[in-house]
């Protein structure tokens with residue numbers, strides 16, 4: 001039995017180890033386009049590798065996986081975050097779960113994950129080829145033949161093929177599937193990015209953090225909660241990254257031009273915010289409005305918001321009219337900024353889109369029209385928010401494919 005795995009990333013490497021342990025007789029060969037395997041994993045989590053998440057803060061799976069929720073529900077039932085942790089700990093990698101529920105190696109070194117996977121591949125007898133970029137997959141009578149971009153390398157034939165090429169950023173990169181009929185592609189677009197906002201009154205607050213806001217895209221239902229960070233180019237932080245994930249397709253379609261609405265107090269509604277302002281007014285009647293503000297905001301941010309609400313900073317709280325309070329309340333709960341492009345988020349970046357899940361059996365991850373052809377990882381139209389969810393998706397899917405393939409031969 002000859003099995004080819006395309007891509008030596010998170011999904012491909014774990015899949016090869018699990019497969020070889022289940023099918024020791026099988027010949028498993030992994031082809032990697034780059035000079036080195038697992039290059040992306042080596043830079044994950046800012047070099048610390050946030051390899052999974054406890055999921056304790058996740059109510060509904062759709063919050064963690066805006067695309068591929070149903071697939072992930074099954075995949076996590078098969079190989080959960082606990083399985084990921086148990087597996088890596090079993091291979092000698094001690095892990096720690098942070099307060100924010102993100103899981104890292106105790107060593108805080110992504111290279112420990114890389115070394116562990118590569119060592120186990122070697123020990124199990126997986127054959128790894130680097131600088132072998134696959135150019136084409138062609139179905140034959142029995143199995144598939146794969147050919148390489150480098151024409152000096154002869155095409156090879158395999159009984160089964162597992163595709164784990166990661167997130168391909170453009171539709172052209174899917175050309176290697178051209179001979180596989182019935183595989184449709186959801187146009188890839190970026191996810192997990194920050195927002196460029198060209199408003200110097202906002203960006204002058206660079207470094208300002210608010211622990212809990214609600215950020216939404218105006219006139220849509222897309223919203224996310226979390227901390228927010230003002231940067232020199234606009235806005236970042238978990239609330240923005242989450243929103244960029246939920247709104248990835250919408251923002252791409254709108255050329256990254258949209259109105260962002262921020263509820264700085266994270267209140268349910270305006271009424272709740274108005275009540276907070278009334279309480280503040282009662283407690284601070286003779287004090288200057290610029291100096292007494294909701295505890296979750298900083299003085300600088302508060303003054304910025306007062307200016308936006310056209311409130312004179314010299315006024316005292318008891319001088320604010322009902323109209324002033326209503327205006328201030330509106331600014332605090334629906335403060336609108338123009339998004340004018342996407343920024344970078346160096347810690348993480350993923351592709352939304354990829355192989356359409358309708359083309360695969362989501363329980364086995366086998367292509368519906370191509371028996372023996374499997375998919376796992378970011379290549380599929382599955383992606384998560386930041387916090388270890390994307391690697392968890394890769395590990396879970398790798399395990400599903402390994403088990404589906406092994407079942408075929410038992």
Ligand SMILES: Cc1cc2nc3c(=O)[nH]c(=O)nc-3n(C[C@H](O)[C@H](O)[C@H](O)COP(=O)(O)OP(=O)(O)OC[C@H]3O[C@@H](n4cnc5c(N)ncnc54)[C@H](O)[C@@H]3O)c2cc1C
Nearest residue numbers: 007009010011033044045050134165166377378388390391
């Ligand atoms: C900077 C950064 C930081 C990140 N940090 C985190 C994090 O901390 N936690 C988290 O959960 N997620 C993180 N992610 C996302 C996570 O790394 C990916 O979702 C995950 O690696 C996907 O795994 P994969 O196996 O599907 O693809 P990859 O790990 O990307 O592997 C795919 C492999 O396939 C190879 N390949 C592609 N095409 C071909 C071809 N034609 N022939 C042969 N080989 C090919 C590629 O070279 C690559 O090595 C981060 C991403 C980035 C960019």
